[in-house]
Amino acid sequence: MYVVTGVTGRTGRVVADRLLERGEAVRVVLRDAGKAQAWRERGAEVAVADLADMSAMTAAFSGATGAYLVKPPGYDREDLFEHAQATTDAVAEAVRRAEVPKLVLLSSIGADRESGVGVIATNRLAEQRLSTLGIPVTFLRAAYFMENWARVIEPARADGVLPSLLSPTDRAIPMVATEDIGASAADIIGQSWEGIRIVDLDGPRAYSPDDIAEAFAKALGRSVSAVAIDEAQWAGVLARHPFSRTAIEGFITMNRALNNGHIAFADATTEHVRGRRTIDDVIGGLLVTQ
Template sequence: MTILVTGATGNTGRHVVAELLSKGEAVRALSRDPRRAAEILPAGAKLVAGTHTEPGSLGAALDGVTGLHITVTAGVAETGPELVRRAVAAGVERITILWGGYVGPAETAVAESGVAWTRLEPQEFMSNALTWRESIRTEAVVREPFDLPSAVVHEGDLGAVAALALTEEGHGGRAYNLNGPEALTTGDRVKLLAAALGREIAFEQIGGAAAVERLLREGVSRADAEYVVGWHADPPEAARIPDGTVGNLLGRPARTFGDWVTEHADRFRAGISPMSS
């Protein structure tokens, strides 16, 4: 089996690549910049130049591929259906798709493709905390609009579930809600991170309007900014309540936010000094 992974260098795609390689699968990693991908991805993946937002350019990348992992990113809602058609025509037999937060054109095309498919529906990633690095470094503060519980999921667990669905029977036609083993508020996560770094980190709630304006300054469209902030203002039950799907699928406990912090603490330590005793 040869599996093509789109978004291969992203926060989740790199984990899909690593998990597939650990299973001994032949992996093609799709990236706009294969040279950079070589620095990020584990050895063993065949690097392929391209992007899934331009399906017409992926003829060679799809040649001989029997499995496909799609990450829905900006632009894929429009190009996803064509990508799926080309993949099926090329002989792809299994598809996993990491949804964009709702069932849109790409997700629908996968479900109607006629091949075995699995939709991965994570709610909120632990890696979203990486957006706090600069404010922690410069001000020792995290600013977010709300302080509501979320069962954030480890992106590595998503990679493991994707690899499972692409290589084993029994996952076709399934949509999996993927969340973590504990519901933590933003403040809870900040405290865990502060303890790991050995310094005080303040948490400030800035409210929804300020959060929307911040995203607009970062170049996010108003519609997308209001959608994201609105989701955080009222997270669905699937995000708030751990459901055990990850552990049940993988046969081991889902990784905790504490696990994630231990793995990534050095990324927050760069340029900061520990709290004096």
């Protein structure tokens, strides 16, 4: 029985679907009981629990042969980092009590850095806590999500402009499709390994904002140009989202670190996996659904 969290998000859904397609027994963890029936109809068991509820998560993990963990973002919270620590502590204790034999955690590029990574520090907190459990744990350090560019579909479509916090616009960074993250996690969770395993995951190649603009241009059939947003305007842009002040400051730090190279896949000895989906695949899919 594999326990999968985050199934209302992009990666957890893929993990659960892949495991069910393989004929594996799957239990999904949901906070909203109203979404349970759809998963039951797909053949999954359902546990209704909040990851911060240690008792409920202990029950959700009962009998598991492995679990896929996605940290809830919590970007609307001023106590973002404290809540991330408390949630991770609750999950870790639930894993210990339920005697889950192995875990795969969705982490992030940059989680190896001790400081200066903004919101990615919540992934580092999770890695550090889960490392103490004494069981096999894989940290799947994913690159920048290609699907993040869904936020700029409308200006690209309407005005031919792709606003970007990443700059310069010709500088490429690692990016990965969430479909490939889920597929890789589903593969890894069925494997055997010892101790802590770190897997860096990105796409077929790195992409720049200019590359993203070109992908939109091809998909939309119109010219699209990437435009770097001045850093002085970042806070205002981020405030359009339901983010707390703490999260906005964290995203500013994260984007600054992406732009100056502080956040990168730097360890050549780390296991590295490349997804197959290109930015053209992802942008084309986003335009179909939005």
